Amino acid sequence: xxxxxxxxxxxxxxxxxxxxxxxxxxxxxxxxxxxxxxxxxxxxxxxxxxxxxxxxxxxxxxxxxxxxxxxxxxxxxxxxxxxxxxxxxxxxxxxx
Amino acid sequence: xxxxxxxxxxxxxxxxxxxxxxxxxxxxxxxxxxxxxxxxxxxxxxxxxxxxxxxxxxxxxxxxxxxxxxxxxxxxxxxxxxxxxxxxxxxxxxxx
Numbered sequence: 386x387x388x389x390x391x392x393x394x395x396x397x398x399x400x401x402x403x404x405x406x407x408x409x410x411x412x413x414x415x416x417x418x419x420x421x422x423x424x425x426x427x428x429x430x431x432x433x434x435x436x437x438x439x440x441x442x443x444x445x446x447x448x449x450x451x452x453x454x455x456x457x458x459x460x461x462x463x464x465x466x467x468x469x470x471x472x473x474x475x476x477x478x479x480x481x
Numbered sequence: 482x483x484x485x486x487x488x489x490x491x492x493x494x495x496x497x498x499x500x501x502x503x504x505x506x507x508x509x510x511x512x513x514x515x516x517x518x519x520x521x522x523x524x525x526x527x528x529x530x531x532x533x534x535x536x537x538x539x540x541x542x543x544x545x546x547x548x549x550x551x552x553x554x555x556x557x558x559x560x561x562x563x564x565x566x567x568x569x570x571x572x573x574x575x576x577x
Contacts, residue, residue, distance in 0.1 A: 387525065392572050408577065429483065429542070430573035438574050446525075474570070476488050477526035478534050481504065 392435035
């Protein structure tokens with residue numbers, strides 16, 4: 386199992402229509418083959434500047450690589466991620 | 482549910498005895514009341530500099546606050562976290 390996560394902040398104000406629209410587009414990523422345990426999250430620690438997170442799990446790195454290369458993902462990155470995300474940190478975990 | 486995570490890097494070389502000893506001390510945190518789904522993780526994304534992670538879940542923020550204030554946690558931070566961890570980022574998530 387590999388858990389693919391990204392913590393991020395949007396260019397938009399909290400609870401804006403743009404924020405809501407972005408989350409709806411992000412939610413569609415769950416349809417890409419290999420994605421399990423898909424979650425859209427709110428970051429709540431005052432010790433962290435990111436405001437949101439997305440987490441999903443794949444069977445292995447090959448499945449994650451296939452997701453990253455999938456046209457639905459690359460189109461999402463181009464059309465929605467890059468124009469709307471101001472800062473982010475990708476973190477991928479496997480159990481130790 | 483609140484998922485408390487921390488991505489971190491140790492002062493020690495990979496697969497060293499010090500690394501192994503630190504992970505054993507960290508694993509003992511699972512005995513603190515309120516901790517569920519405790520995981521020690523390896524960070525594997527080349528787009529992220531942190532090398533490890535710890536993740537756990539609590540029923541709510543009050544349970545997480547109680548964990549943070551628990552003597553077993555504060556002693557772990559003082560005796561093991563501060564001397565061994567070179568860099569870290571706390572990230573806490575709730576589902577959106």
